[in-house]
Amino acid sequence: MIKKSFDAIVPANSKVLILGSLPGDRSLAEQQYYAHPQNRFWKLIFHLFEEDLPTDYPARLALLHRHGIALWDVCQTAFRKGSMDLDILQEVPNPIPQLLETQPGIQAIFFNGQKAEKLFDKYFQRSEGISYYTLPSSSPANASFNQDRLLERWKTIHAVLT
Numbered sequence: 001m002i003k004k005s006f007d008a009i010v011p012a013n014s015k016v017l018i019l020g021s022l023p024g025d026r027s028l029a030e031q032q033y034y035a036h037p038q039n040r041f042w043k044l045i046f047h048l049f050e051e052d053l054p055t056d057y058p059a060r061l062a063l064l065h066r067h068g069i070a071l072w073d074v075c076q077t078a079f080r081k082g083s084m085d086l087d088i089l090q091e092v093p094n095p096i097p098q099l100l101e102t103q104p105g106i107q108a109i110f111f112n113g114q115k116a117e118k119l120f121d122k123y124f125q126r127s128e129g130i131s132y133y134t135l136p137s138s139s140p141a142n143a144s145f146n147q148d149r150l151l152e153r154w155k156t157i158h159a160v161l162t
Helices: 025-030 039-047 057-067 096-102 113-121 147-161
Strands: 001-004 016-020 067-072 077-081 091-092 107-110 132-135
Touching: 001 096, 016 096, 016 113, 016 147, 039 057, 039 147, 057 067, 067 096, 067 107, 091 113, 107 113, 107 147
Parallel strands: 016 067, 016 107, 107 132
Antiparallel strands: 001 077, 077 091
């Protein structure tokens, strides 16, 4: 089944870009980034800024805008049965270099998991002047990282923004 990513979330004041690989089935069904209730992305982001996690999606996106966090996926489209990153095939990348050209304030890219990094490196050259960080995936499939271990690694986002 061919799956398609969402449009980028790009605040005017973007300082960092978080890249996932491709939305999972639950996210696609709900048309929301990281919609699966066991995905820890939103819990991590809100914890970094010491804010309570809202249930409504627009309030979640508002936090990204307040802190200059852009959000997108490396894959624009890909064939994938289910939601596992290991099953991504025949991917077509999003135009990430063009996004970076229009957002010169982005100083760091964070990969939400190794698959996002590998896909990025497959299609793009890393830009000078941008720092790159690979974070452990927030996916529930990444059972080797509990919430505390994830948070420790994801604190790098907050450190770059402050």
